[in-house]
Each structure stands twice: as structure tokens, then as C-alpha cells.
Amino acid sequence: MKQKKINSKFLILEKKNKLKFVNTILPKPKKNQLLVKILYTSICASQIMEYKGLRGYDKWLPHAFGHEAVGIIVSIGKNIKKFKVKQKIILSWIRKKGSEVSGKIMYGKKNHFNYGPITTFSSYTLVSQNSAFPIPKNIKIKSASLFGCAIPTGMGMVLNEAKPKKKNRCAIIGFGGVGVFVLFALKFLKITNITVIDTNDNKLRIAKYYGIKNLINPKKNKKIYGNFDFIFESTGQSKSIENSIKLLKNSGKIFFASHPAKNQKINLDPHELIKGKKIYGSWGGKSNLRRDIPRFNKILSNMKINIDKFCSYHSFDKIIDLIKNFNNSNNTRSIIKM
Structure with a gap:
């Protein structure tokens, strides 16, 4: 035709x-x-x-x-x-x-x-x-575009890759489209010890709305107590990734899904890695969208997000x-x- x-x-x-x-x-x-x-x-x-x-x-x-x-x-x-x-x-x-x-x-x-x-x-x-x-039949069309990037990247980093335990201490650095869905995945796993770090107070207020009490704006609070088990980083800044590894405990892991500019390098003290810290880059949260769109939609629907x-x-x-x-x-x- x-x-x-x-x-x-x-x-x-x-x-x-x-x-x-x-x-x-x-x-x-x-x-x-x-x-x-x-x-x-x-x-x-x-x-x-x-x-x-x-x-x-x-x-x-x-x-x-x-x-x-x-x-x-x-x-x-x-x-x-x-x-x-x-x-x-x-x-x-x-x-x-x-x-x-x-x-x-x-x-x-x-x-x-x-x-x-x-x-x-x-x-x-x-x-x-x-x-x-x-x-999926019950998905909201108005926000369904987020299942193309933000949702599978943020939730996938937690549920497909990091897989933290309930008692782990976690930080989210960069509370944008990816960071907010990292938060929902952590809350789905019943993790309560969560810190959100962002330079935008309005975004920190969104995190507060979802029950997060540990909120840090590094422009106002230069001292950040670390010792995190997991850090999820999505600012797109090499310096932020470099600083993040310093906030891990020696057995901790950082997952980043950000896009530093071309030719920007990440400078790390090798002793941070020798002590046992690990750093991972995430490609779309390792998501399989045929499996994970229905899966993540069900989680978010049940959480009434x-x-x-x-x-x-x-x-x-x-x-x-x-x-x-x-x-x-x-x-x-x-x-x-x-």
C-alpha cells in the first residue's frame, strides 16, 4: 500500500x-x-x-x-x-x-x-x-519515554549490577534523571541508609520529599563523611568521579553512568584500588529492555511512584x-x- x-x-x-x-x-x-x-x-x-x-x-x-x-x-x-x-x-x-x-x-x-x-x-x-x-499495558504514556534511558540506567545500575544489601550504606551523587531512579531502586531493596549529594537545592528537596534525610550540597558543605559501601555517580564530571572514590570504604564500589567530556581523564590514587576499592562504568544499567521495561514498570507501579x-x-x-x-x-x- x-x-x-x-x-x-x-x-x-x-x-x-x-x-x-x-x-x-x-x-x-x-x-x-x-x-x-x-x-x-x-x-x-x-x-x-x-x-x-x-x-x-x-x-x-x-x-x-x-x-x-x-x-x-x-x-x-x-x-x-x-x-x-x-x-x-x-x-x-x-x-x-x-x-x-x-x-x-x-x-x-x-x-x-x-x-x-x-x-x-x-x-x-x-x-x-x-x-x-x-x-506494558498499564504504563503511563505521558512518562513512558523515561523507560528509554533514565529508568533502565538508574534502576539497572542498582538491580542488575551493584545489587546492594539492605544494611549497606549508599550514596547518590548527581540527582538528575538517572539519580532519582537509582533512589527508587534502593528504596525497593529496603535500603534506608542513603545519602543524596547534589549542588542544586531544588533537586535535594525532591530527594527530601521521597524520605531522604541525608542531603548534601557540596557547594555549601565541603566536608562529606564517606565510608560508603556503594556510590552511584551520574554528574558527568571527571572530578566528581575522582572525589567519589575517596568516599568509599576500602571494600566499597562506585558505579558511574556519566559522560565526561572527550579527552577528560579520571585521575586516581592507585592506593585507593590497592586497598580494595572498585570502580565500574555502567552502560545503560546493563539493562535488557524486553525484560526490564515490564520489570521496572511493575516495581515503580507497586511503589506508587x-x-x-x-x-x-x-x-x-x-x-x-x-x-x-x-x-x-x-x-x-x-x-x-x-
């Missing part, structure tokens, strides 16, 4: 620190590709890294971006067997095995932009089928301002309604 013309509005990154809206007609999806109407997407620190050019040379400019969303399938390419038109899905950079489809899209008379296996800052998009996941308490919702037209002012945000995640 012939596909009707789909006109989509994209936010593209033209070059470092320069964003632009463009409108274009989307081509038909390729083999192993889906054409999806985006319902909601969210802004992650990874997109801020791209915007500021902190990942080094970007050979794909100009390009579309964004990597977590919820949407509905409009049409499908060849070789698609597990999805159907009108099905609602979650889109994520944490992909399954399979073919990854990229390409370029023309706009205007001679202009084009590139796109990868997943981009979400647009009203419609083309994505590889291995970036798409079915939605209201995501609206710590997220904010905005129109697509506001996304450029939100990206430019990302570091000044007082909530843990900005969600865009398309």
Missing part, C-alpha cells in the same frame, strides 16, 4: 552550539526500519554533550538527535515481524541485537541532515526496529531553550510533548 506523505518537524544540530528546526517529507521506512509518530520524548545529558561539542569531532553534522521516546508506529519497512502499524512503542538507545539503519533526509531544495538508528526530537521519525520495544512530581512537561517549540538552559533546570527530567 502506498504511504501517504508524512511531513515532520525536526530539531537538528547544524554545528556546535547551533540548533535549527526544519520541516520535511519523510521517505518510506527502509528494511528493518519503522516510521514512528513521536508522542513524548525527553532530554538527556547526552544530547547536551552533543550540542556543546563535548564528545569530540562530530563527522555526522548536521544531524537529528534525541534517544528516548514513546510513540506510535505509522508504517513499517520490510523484514518487520514483531511490530505492527498503530502499535505504541518505547524507543531507546539501549538496543537489542540486530540491523542498525541510518541515512540522510533531504529538506528544502538542496539541504540534508543525517540520522542514526534512533533520533527522537521530531514529530515523526525513522528508527531501527532494534531500538523499539513493546509497551508519581513521576510528575519530579519531571516537567513542555511543548516541542520550547526544546531549544530547554537544551540551552539544561544545567539550570530544577527538575530531574524535562519531557517534551509533541
